[in-house]
Amino acid sequence: xxxxxxKVLKDQLLELVRRAATDLPEDVxxxxxxxxxxxxxxxxxxxxFGMLLKNVDLARAESxxxxxDTGTNIYMVHIPEGVGMRKLTAxxxxxxxxxxxxxxxxxxAVDSITGKNSGNNIGEGQPFIHFEEWDNDYIEFKLMLKxxxxxxxxxxxxxxxxxxxxxxxxxGVYKVIVDAVNQAQGLGCAPGILGIGIGGDxxxxxxxxxxQLFRKLPDSNPDATLGAMESKLLADLNxxxxxxxxxxxxxxxxxxxIGSLHRLPASFFVSISYMCWAYRRHSMIxxxxxxxxxx
Amino acid sequence: xxxxxxxxxxxxxxxxxxxDEVQISGLMxxxxxxxxKYIHENWPExxxxxxxxSMIYHCGPVVxxxxxxxxxxxxxxxxxxxxxxxxxxxxxxxYKVRAVIGKGGMGETTLAGLAKSGGxxxxxIGGLAASLAKCVVKVHDVYMLEELGVPEAFWHIEVQDFPAxxxxxxxxxxxxxxxxxxxxxxxxxxxxx
Numbered sequence: 417x418x419x420x421x422x423k424v425l426k427d428q429l430l431e432l433v434r435r436a437a438t439d440l441p442e443d444v445x446x447x448x449x450x451x452x453x454x455x456x457x458x459x460x461x462x463x464x465f466g467m468l469l470k471n472v473d474l475a476r477a478e479s480x481x482x483x484x485d486t487g488t489n490i491y492m493v494h495i496p497e498g499v500g501m502r503k504l505t506a507x508x509x510x511x512x513x514x515x516x517x518x519x520x521x522x523x524x525a526v527d528s529i530t531g532k533n534s535g536n537n538i539g540e541g542q543p544f545i546h547f548e549e550w551d552n553d554y555i556e557f558k559l560m561l562k563x564x565x566x567x568x569x570x571x572x573x574x575x576x577x578x579x580x581x582x583x584x585x586x587x588g589v590y591k592v593i594v595d596a597v598n599q600a601q602g603l604g605c606a607p608g609i610l611g612i613g614i615g616g617d618x619x620x621x622x623x624x625x626x627x628q629l630f631r632k633l634p635d636s637n638p639d640a641t642l643g644a645m646e647s648k649l650l651a652d653l654n655x656x657x658x659x660x661x662x663x664x665x666x667x668x669x670x671x672x673x674i675g676s677l678h679r680l681p682a683s684f685f686v687s688i689s690y691m692c693w694a695y696r697r698h699s700m701i702x703x704x705x706x707x708x709x710x711x
Numbered sequence: 712x713x714x715x716x717x718x719x720x721x722x723x724x725x726x727x728x729x730x731d732e733v734q735i736s737g738l739m740x741x742x743x744x745x746x747x748k749y750i751h752e753n754w755p756e757x758x759x760x761x762x763x764x765s766m767i768y769h770c771g772p773v774v775x776x777x778x779x780x781x782x783x784x785x786x787x788x789x790x791x792x793x794x795x796x797x798x799x800x801x802x803x804x805x806y807k808v809r810a811v812i813g814k815g816g817m818g819e820t821t822l823a824g825l826a827k828s829g830g831x832x833x834x835x836i837g838g839l840a841a842s843l844a845k846c847v848v849k850v851h852d853v854y855m856l857e858e859l860g861v862p863e864a865f866w867h868i869e870v871q872d873f874p875a876x877x878x879x880x881x882x883x884x885x886x887x888x889x890x891x892x893x894x895x896x897x898x899x900x901x902x903x904x
Contacts, residue, residue: 460730460732460876464836467836467839467842467874468836468838468839470842471836471838471839471840471841471842474841474842474845475786475840475841478841480773480785480786480840480841480844481773481785481786481840481841482786482838482840482841483786483788483837483838483840484770484771484772484773484785484786484787484788484840484844484862485771485788485790485840486773486786519773519774519775519785519786521773522771522772522773522786522861522862523860523861523862524862526860531745532860533859533860533861533862533863535860535861563838564790564791565790565791565814565815565837568791580902581902581903582902591901591902594898594901594902595898595902598894598895598897598898601815601887601890601891601894602814602815602816602837602887602890603791603793603814603815605814605837605838652901655897655901656894656897656898657890657893657894657897658890658894659890661814661834661836661837662815662816662887662890663834663876663878663886663890664886664890664893692837692838693838694838
């Protein structure tokens with residue numbers, strides 16, 4: 417039986433939230449630094465990248481949010497057999513409320529019917545918590561903060577798409593992704609990172625797309641076809657010239673991560689989850705011994 | 712780098728063109744989605760002295776309340792502006808607002824409004840929240856906090872050396888249109904060969 421101290425775990429979850437909101441992961445920082453070096457001296461793209469990096473340093477040093485839109489808090493939690501989900505949910509809620517009090521998070525949950533902000537970032541479906549059971553003997557909490565600007569340019573296509581000449585194959589998948597990034601321009605706080613879900617139904621397709629965003633930027637897809645598609649899209653999308661904030665430049669997209677699901681014969685969805693440059697994601701592992709580590 | 716001090720004249724604003732980098736100092740007000748809807752339905756007179764010859768900042772901040780009741784901004788980058796497209800040209804004309812600050816640019820109605828009433832669109836850097844909060848040197852007041860909530864309330868703030876780029880001007884220029892036209896061409900080639 418997996419046992420943990422509730423008060424201690426709540427504080428550890430609060431630390432996970434603090435890191436997610438204030439500390440941009442190293443793989444993302446490295447990618448932005450490379451993009452900065454790739455732009456000519458004196459260009460507005462290079463100056464924007466420089467400002468982004470300064471902001472990242474400041475947020476980390478002062479433990480304040482990188483972006484004021486602390487987003488939908490998306491939790492992917494892996495648990496060993498027998499660990500209760502309701503208690504973990506309650507602890508995540510407690511940590512969330514405390515994170516608002518400490519100004520790590522903005523109160524970001526608005527009642528869709530009344531328009532009233534709940535004030536503590538808790539509401540129906542907020543935060544979003546997805547549990548899966550696994551064979552390991554430890555618990556893993558993965559957390560991503562995904563802001564509204566990039567969520568608003570995220571989209572879902574169904575193939576075929578006549579206007580784009582996109583059929584029900586990988587070439588069709590490629591075309592709709594190019595279209596989505598061109599339509600997004602700088603609105604999702606470019607340069608963005610794309611999580612793609614091919615297949616599934618409308619819900620599972622988007623969930624797959626979002627799950628892909630938990631991968632590290634320099635990794636490679638275990639599936640050769642998808643890996644080749646990721647590389648081709650990354651190169652081609654950066655030809656669009658949208659650049660940081662849509663001001664023009666050589667880096668429009670920092671990474672493309674694709675997953676696929678089986679689909680119904682009648683359905684062929686392509687879901688595109690656009691993540692902003694403030695690609696805030698961290699994870700925490702809780703061992704049965706009580707030992708905790710963060711990534 | 713062009714320094715802009717608020718309040719600012721229509722003539723000074725009409726002197727700006729797309730691509731100009733500016734630094735703003737003085738008093739401005741935040742207003743985003745719920746605030747714009749509220750203005751459009753009520754056209755309140757109390758906003759007149761706050762907005763005339765000043766700027767609207769599309770921002771929903773993270774704030775901190777101090778023991779003495781005062782507020783400070785902790786994180787305060789721009790939010791996406793295009794959602795205010797149905798309202799902004801009319802709001803700017805009615806209140807003589809000289810600029811809106813946001814991200815992502817706005818559409819044709821706003822662009823025409825900028826030319827008509829004398830205004831510009833200033834693009835701040837999205838996700839620059841920690842740095843831009845440092846530019847907010849004082850929170851003077853907050854309006855409709857209870858009704859609208861923290862992100863959506865009207866925050867009357869004093870900024871110093873707040874950096875932004877003119878991406879839409881009062882002469883019909885829009886950097887967003889230029890970049891979109893270029894990327895449309897590339898996208899067409901990638902999609903249709």
